[in-house]
Amino acid sequence: MTDELKITAYRCKKCGRIHYPFHDRCLDCLERDFEEIKPEGDAKLLAFTEIYNLPWGFDVRTLKIGVVEFSNHxxxxxxxxxxxxxxxxxxxxxxxxxxxxxxxxxxxxxxxVLR
Amino acid sequence: MRQVAIIGAGMIPFGRRDEDSLLDMLAYASLNALDDAGMGKKGVDAVYVANMGAGILQHQTSVASALVDRLSLIPAAADAVENGPASGASAIKNGVLAVASGYYDYVLVAGGEKMREIVGWKATDFVATMTHPEVEYPYGVTLPGMAGMFTRLYMEKYNLTRDQLIAVAIKNQKMGALNPYAHVEMIITREGIVDDPDSVVNNPMAADPLHLYDMCPVSDGAAAVVLCSLEMAKKISKKPPVLVAGFGQATDTHTLQERDDPTDLKAVTLASNQAFEMAKLTPKDVDFAELHDAFTILEIAESEHAGFFKKGEGGKAVEKGETSLGGKFPINMSGGLKARGHPVGATGVAQVVDVVFQLRHELGKDRQVKGAKTGFTLNFGGFGNNVVAFVLRRAE
Known part of the structure; x- marks a missing residue:
């Protein structure tokens, strides 16, 4: 499943910190060289909520939102x-x-999308 | 650097102000502050206007230029400051720096927002434009949604309880009912929002685990202050000047997901520490605070991250009444954002105005912190990615 995800993260070539979204310089060591990496493995749920007052653009009653961590962090x-x-x-x-x-x-x- | 004082503070009642434009509100609050400072027809050297959304909500830009024109303060320098919900404190910080540097002698800082003329889902969307445009906003996450995720994590890590959140809501709405400037003037009870079967209707879930009464209202409003050097303030001010003893500002990652510990509000701690260091004070020296309780969780988390309580103790302190009037550390005696309201660009200025009123001992017995000499404000932008803190002292 994860092969299909159009998510590209950026691993700092110097210190290894993973960035998603993109930063021009590493959050930790300020280096500018990154290796592009894709999500791998399971997605572990770190945080979640269900939102009842939705912003413009959603024709549903509620939205469930979560943050996950893949096996490669x-x-x-x-x-x-x-x-x-x-x-x-x-x-x-x-x-x-x-x-x-x-x-x-x-x-x-x-x-x-997470299920 | 010169020491900087607040010699004038003004506000207009927050709420739904259909009859007033954004500029009307900014002008009324500014005139209140200028009159409070006893400026008469004297001009100011510069005006800083805090506003987050006029370009989106009113299709109006250059609000600072518009305000100096409206107030006939021309040719004063004029700058608009947009820093999300921390715009107000950011604008004051810029004003303080301008006076401290000696470049300007008199500065007016006004903050305002008009949010009630659009429907709720548009207001929610407007505020959500603070989220990351590529990896957060498209999913429909809102600021209440961020707060909901944060709250669950905080509950899991620090055993924060729903009762503690409820205690914040009840305390702040009680204080708001006593504040003539507050948007929400309704006392709530635990029975009405939790125990009664109708509470499911009265206080529905908003962003799990947060309910409607964990949220601040969407408000119209404006507030303003006048700044000058402390030396000048002592000569001209008829009211006790309030010294800007310290300020701090810090940032954090745009997305929560990139924080090593998403329950750690690093920018709150850093900004607060900077403000205390500059003031040469510690949290123990502060008599009361106005914190950015856009959600009940934030009052508790900020009170801990700013150093007033240990992690995990802030919620217990609210329950025990320690943050109520007469408690050992009153928080949000204005009603906070929860009840005073949250016109985003105005909030950081309104917090400072409320502290000025407290430090000048101008409030009634039901809201005045007895003998208050030192106050603290914390203005929280984004979801903690841009935070501004002030330590303010009554100058004797």
């Missing part, structure tokens, strides 16, 4: 798509997909 936000919010627990593993997360100007915007 890339951390990313995504939309969680499960029916029962109460089943979510910090540290649980979720499957990852690259699917539409919203519509803007009549076009799908793709992003990380």
């Amino acid at each position: 890339i951390k990313a936000m995504g939309q969680i798509q499960i029916d029962d919010f109460n089943k979510l627990k910090t540290g649980m593993k979720l499957k990852t997909f690259w699917e539409p997360v919203r519509v803007q100007a009549g076009e799908d915007v793709f992003g990380l």
